[in-house]
Amino acid sequence: MHIKKGDTVVKITGKDAGKVGKVLGAIPKSNKVIVEGVNMLTKHKKASQKVQQGGIIHQEGPVDASNVMYYCNKDKQGVRIKHKVLENGQKVRICAKCGEVLD
Structure with a gap:
């Protein structure tokens, strides 16, 4: 996978195209990433011992890694990544x- 946890990425397709966010988690088995503020899902939670108050909760859903690009702060846009051995x-x-x- 070309994206790691903590990277800043830009979404290039879909309803959230153009949004920039930080990667909260990576799921290499299914080639997906969870990006802050992108692909927001609405969940209905019931009150329990862990969650004192139930209700509607908004959280990020996974996005396919092929739909995001690394965001370079120097170039101010999404860029491709090369791998090199020093x-x-x-x-x-x-x-x-x-x-x-980058590393």
């Missing part, structure tokens, strides 16, 4: 547009 053997991600090291 001389010391460390594998890093690099912004394909400006060459900035």
Whole structure:
């Protein structure tokens, strides 16, 4: 997967296209990510011991990783990511547009 937890991404398709948010979690098995403020779902929760007050709760749903791009703060847009192995053997991600090291 090209996206990791904590990355800033931009949604490129669907109803939330153009929204920028931070990745809250990654699900590599199903190739999905959960992005802050994108794909908001409405859940109806019943009051229980864990949740004292029930009601309607809004939370983020998973989005396919192919529908988001890494957001480069230097370029102020979504960019592709390249992978490169440095001389010391460390594998890093690099912004394909400006060459900035992401890891």
